[in-house]
Amino acid sequence: MQKISRRDALKMSLAGAGALALGGVNANAATNEKEVKFDEEYDVIVIGSGFAGSMATLKALERGLKVLMVEKMGRSGGNSVINVGNMAVPNNEYQKEKGIKDSKELFIADCLKDGLNLNHVDLLEVIYDRANEAYEYLKTIGVEFSSKVISASGHSVMRAVQVKVASGSGYIRPMHKKIEENPNALIKKRTKFDEFVLDESGRVVGVKCRENYKFDGELKSDDLENTSGEVKFIKAKKGVILAAGGFSSDKWFRAQQVPYLKTDIDTVSQPGATAGALTAAINIGANPLLLSWIQLNPYTNPTEKGFGTSAVFTNHCSNDYGLSVNPKTGKRFMNEHAGRKIKCDAIFKVMAEGANNDNYPVNICDQAAVDANNPLYTSKGVESGSIKKFNTLEELAKAYGIPVEPFLKTVADFNGYVKEGKDPEFGKPLAKADVHGIDVSKPPFYASLSMPKILYCMGGVQINAKAEVISMNTQKPIPGLYACGEITGGVQGGGRLGTMSMSDCMVFGMIAGENV
């Protein structure tokens, strides 16, 4: 590795100064191609190894390109491997089998509702048009799906597919296997992308990164303070694809955008989800969109860390099929099928009735609801203790200190609504969402607690329908730079629907790999 810095070059040419050590850094964190000698060369460099980066890599490899994937952490897959593995796929085979009518209008209307009209509709159209193609492709490389279509938060029809193992690793494993089999591909873990290398026209022609980097979650800011690893300059002849995910674990960055997230609020993201790659892109002009829109997960559990083992049960078994109650009153308090922001706000309100913000809502369902979903959604939590199992509703109520009679009335009322297909209290879409209610004659019954945790960054760099990154300075694509997945902003507007992250990652990953 050899580097002649711009400053030194300027000194040589203009000032004639010697090798003065310079303490400061130019805030413009990008390197000029003329200043470096590349250590390695590929057609494409992909930054990040989750859904979006993996799909981009596979599609670039299909075109015969030589691809380097860099991942800063010691394990591949980022947040994607701790994702639950459901993907919104309009017009998928099971939707057709069940006779569920979907349409572009309906899909976009659903997204815009939770997205508060802040979504870039042209990008939603691309997802609608191509999600099924991505899904069908994933099957061909060995991703195994359950034979059903499921309901998910904020969607007005069932349109999500489920991966069999109930975890994003069900995608990442076969995807990475396929990548690793390809002689044109190389995955470098513990390799931290630091900044872009630009040529004189402003085109992205490579990256500055560090190999043998060791992420340190104990640092206040790993991006700022961690100097581990050896610097390498790597050339990308065709382009760089940014697929580095969100910044949910970046305590400083997220708290500037959303000050009330500055406390020690928990997140479901892996600790490496920081803003360094995003800011490197903004430093070269990438238009930052919607950075202040950070989604919380209304399904997570106060009795365990991070995403935990009950969130998927709470989401799909209880919230989709059953009901949630306020333990102080035994009454429902929200449309359990509403969008995430609406639910988080409602949960925070219930929690605030506790002396220490700890009046956590109780999420309930029956055995039929468990059976309607992947059994792993429930068994993992029952095993870890985050989901409790009861023989009677009375036992359940007592265990959580819920007043029994009001609670039983709530369940009876809810069952009545299910029969009628209409929820007069909170407008839960009972007819459409295949809700069972609680069959009180068929124990056992299941319950979990919920407390919102930081889930997802809607904001990020702007892309167009070709996954090209748009410059705020030129209003045009930054040549050589593509992005996909959570690091982009615009697709999800101000609120992402459940299962839409995967659709976003897979479709725009595919497109980035096709276009780079």
Add this chain to the structure above:
Amino acid sequence: MQKISRRDALKMSLAGAGALALGGVNANAATNEKEVKFDEEYDVIVIGSGFAGSMATLKALERGLKVLMVEKMGRSGGNSVINVGNMAVPNNEYQKEKGIKDSKELFIADCLKDGLNLNHVDLLEVIYDRANEAYEYLKTIGVEFSSKVISASGHSVMRAVQVKVASGSGYIRPMHKKIEENPNALIKKRTKFDEFVLDESGRVVGVKCRENYKFDGELKSDDLENTSGEVKFIKAKKGVILAAGGFSSDKWFRAQQVPYLKTDIDTVSQPGATAGALTAAINIGANPLLLSWIQLNPYTNPTEKGFGTSAVFTNHCSNDYGLSVNPKTGKRFMNEHAGRKIKCDAIFKVMAEGANNDNYPVNICDQAAVDANNPLYTSKGVESGSIKKFNTLEELAKAYGIPVEPFLKTVADFNGYVKEGKDPEFGKPLAKADVHGIDVSKPPFYASLSMPKILYCMGGVQINAKAEVISMNTQKPIPGLYACGEITGGVQGGGRLGTMSMSDCMVFGMIAGENV
């Protein structure tokens, strides 16, 4: 003016190439000090000539500094001169006179409510602590205020002062007079700031700008396409203060952040309110906060362009003291004293009842409400025709096609609420806000229509309590760079209260001028 570009320098030193013409631009739009020879030198350069920039200039001049103010437009004052001129000043003399109790807690709670908890509270504290000092200073330099304290949108107590001439020019004129009298000050109009000049440590040491620049509102993007003027490099020994305002008139930039603002929706801002200065700051690492929060004005009138002549009447005479009705029903439809976003959403809903989104709400008040405010608030609109005057409420109803009987019942009900001091329908704070109701025995009555227009950008670069611009790359101040006013983000969170823009501009302008 002499410039050796970085590219040329690099070529000389490394590649030895000749004078190749390069079409592209490096997206990193900042200049290295080594590449330029400064044409002029000041202690401080202030970018923008509105409230914030003028206050910053005055305070820097007080310290004996040599200050250059650059303004890209042909006239000074930006949006500030077309502002209505009311300023929230907690603990001002008239509040004390009237025995109105204010407190930091109340002030911050009001701001956080409309700001959706996205405000940086440390910055709100600074405004609370120092707004009265700014107000008292403004009086000493000749700004003339009415002897009253008024109510304003979203504030739970009356805390705003009114400038006598009912226009922001009532501040800008004396402020600029004072600036122009000072031999250490120079104002350059038609001078466009293009980018910052940094030294090797990353410190802002000057600007690249263009003199004799001619803004062209007909261009799709003036920032991108307008090449007029002669380039000058100007040194700022102490620092640069960015006070260039918001981007409400930047059709491209605002529509990327908030896609539903992409249509030909009108704005109350002057045409020069574009994003160029903001993006130049982001290009050198300034942390972009809350860019997707753009406020609409619920008071503007569909029968005239821009801010027009009736908005201040609608806001202060009708919405504060009177009522608004849906012309289709004759009924009220909102808390007329709610925050701006709530009101805009309610107005859009009423408008949508018209075939062409044109069922505009009618805003009504009586003579007493007009008399309670600056008479110019009403006389200008009556003169231009944007406010209509009627001898009876029946006449008023007929003129707008409002069903008479329901309308009269609405007025009678509203008067009842005023007597009771409580609005059971929409929760308008009648007791606190000194609301008169409509005295049906005392004509004339006044009415205007309303349609929301783009008003204000809550987002911008991050600053700290010293008005230093915070870098997303270092999490620390960018040395030599200060910002104040609408170009900053964080103070107003996701929603600015009425009269809070001026407090923000004046207080942080003062602080920037003190600290630079």
